[in-house]
Amino acid sequence: MAHRLRPVDIEFVGTAPVRLVFTRDIAAAPDAVFRALAEDVSGWPGWFSAVSSARPTEGGREVRLRGGIRFEESVLVAKAPEVYAYRVDVTNTPGARAWIEEWRLTPAGAGTRIRMTFALDGTAAFRLVCRLVRPGVGRAFRGAVTALDRHLCG
Numbered sequence: 001m002a003h004r005l006r007p008v009d010i011e012f013v014g015t016a017p018v019r020l021v022f023t024r025d026i027a028a029a030p031d032a033v034f035r036a037l038a039e040d041v042s043g044w045p046g047w048f049s050a051v052s053s054a055r056p057t058e059g060g061r062e063v064r065l066r067g068g069i070r071f072e073e074s075v076l077v078a079k080a081p082e083v084y085a086y087r088v089d090v091t092n093t094p095g096a097r098a099w100i101e102e103w104r105l106t107p108a109g110a111g112t113r114i115r116m117t118f119a120l121d122g123t124a125a126f127r128l129v130c131r132l133v134r135p136g137v138g139r140a141f142r143g144a145v146t147a148l149d150r151h152l153c154g
Contacts, residue, residue, distance in 0.1 A: 095126030
């Protein structure tokens with residue numbers, strides 16, 4: 001059953017009880033990466049294998065993951081080509097209480113260094129599960145940005 005999460009602001013990225021941070025350098029330029037993240041929302045399933053569907057909404061996005069997890073999100077920051085961040089407003093993820101995902105893009109040679117932060121809060125069980133799934137989330141992130149790089153660089 002879907003439930004509404006606490007409406008945290010972007011500062012939550014630095015103060016969340018659970019922060020999962022992943023970094024990867026890719027060959028694609030920051031502008032191209034930002035466009036793929038922020039402007040081509042419907043294209044996410046083409047490079048992020050965990051995403052089964054994504055569509056833009058007024059001020060945000062609706063995202064479905066493989067396995068049935070759903071999100072209604074509000075975009076908090078879309079500052080090209082540096083940062084794209086969104087807050088999960090509604091999800092069917094048990095125990096979640098607050099959730100922001102932030103993508104920071106910085107030049108790395110001719111390419112981009114991507115730093116993705118999952119800022120999370122929830123029940124004690126939710127926080128524990130988040131910490132336990134860190135390795136799998138990291139693998140999913142690395143696979144997604146590698147596929148995004150192939151998608152953008154052809």
